[in-house]
Amino acid sequence: MTHSKMRCTYIFLLILGAVCLYLSVCNLTPFKEEPFIFKKESGNFLQLPEIDCRQNPPFLVLLVTSSHRQETARMAIRQTWGREMVIKGKRIKTFFLLGVTAKEQEMTLVTLEGQQYGDIIQKDFVDVYVNLTLKTMMGIEWVHRFCPQAAFVMKTDSDMFVNVYYLTELLLKKNRTTRFFTGFLKMNDFPIRKKFNKWFVSKYEYPWDKYPPFCSGTGYVFSSDVASQVYYVSESVPFIKLEDVFVGLCLEKLNIKLEELHSEQTFFPGGLRFSTCRFKRIVTCHFIKPPEMLTYWQALESSAAEKCPVF
Numbered sequence: 001m002t003h004s005k006m007r008c009t010y011i012f013l014l015i016l017g018a019v020c021l022y023l024s025v026c027n028l029t030p031f032k033e034e035p036f037i038f039k040k041e042s043g044n045f046l047q048l049p050e051i052d053c054r055q056n057p058p059f060l061v062l063l064v065t066s067s068h069r070q071e072t073a074r075m076a077i078r079q080t081w082g083r084e085m086v087i088k089g090k091r092i093k094t095f096f097l098l099g100v101t102a103k104e105q106e107m108t109l110v111t112l113e114g115q116q117y118g119d120i121i122q123k124d125f126v127d128v129y130v131n132l133t134l135k136t137m138m139g140i141e142w143v144h145r146f147c148p149q150a151a152f153v154m155k156t157d158s159d160m161f162v163n164v165y166y167l168t169e170l171l172l173k174k175n176r177t178t179r180f181f182t183g184f185l186k187m188n189d190f191p192i193r194k195k196f197n198k199w200f201v202s203k204y205e206y207p208w209d210k211y212p213p214f215c216s217g218t219g220y221v222f223s224s225d226v227a228s229q230v231y232y233v234s235e236s237v238p239f240i241k242l243e244d245v246f247v248g249l250c251l252e253k254l255n256i257k258l259e260e261l262h263s264e265q266t267f268f269p270g271g272l273r274f275s276t277c278r279f280k281r282i283v284t285c286h287f288i289k290p291p292e293m294l295t296y297w298q299a300l301e302s303s304a305a306e307k308c309p310v311f
Helices: 002-028 071-079 104-117 129-146 164-174 224-236 243-254 290-302
Strands: 045-047 060-065 085-087 090-100 120-126 152-157 181-186 214-223
Touching (some): 060 164, 071 090, 071 290, 129 224
Antiparallel strands (some): 045 120
């Protein structure tokens, strides 16, 4: 009888010890710390573009997220929609956003490329997908610090086709200069909880069941005052690796509402089959490779004077 009691006591103490150990480990694990907060002053600029926005400020600045191995895409953009242009009397400028890599040769080539073209903005964070928010915030910081005189800013990606002619036309018609944010509106998106999905977000990183309204990161446009407002509020917003959601969280805190640019869809994050007349009436199209970009742009420019049927 005594032996049985001792055995039960031993098992009870063993279970109690295991529970205490579990709770102790849970409290010590780094994943239970306070959520990471973006710091405005994080990182140092390694490259800055050759532009003085106080002199002849651009109407539209395009910020293109890129990586070291995407030189071909950058060259295609420079030859097409990303070259410096004046549209309807408005100056358009394009810059590429990059971080750093451990490969010395790639770093050297990007440094030389920046010196040659003067269109690279670079900081010393590691250039990986999970740092896309850092890359986007670097571009927003650059606008805030070096080019607040621009009227509008667009953030887009290096596999996008951007019809800057139609975008400029629509922005002039919209005639909005403050607290304006537009793109492909995502008003009812939910976090993806499947661990092996590219856009997986854990409950710890984002505990809520629904995202705030945000615009697809493939291409969104905003008045330049929004850059400074997002830059200032970003430190009070919990960090999330999905840059478009992070910007959406900042906009929610600023009470800036998303707006449609046009009554018809003009942003196509899912891609679109090319036709000259169709692409004359869009702003962005996703999944465009460099050779296609060159072909589509040439077709668009060569048919500028041609009339298209009204759908």
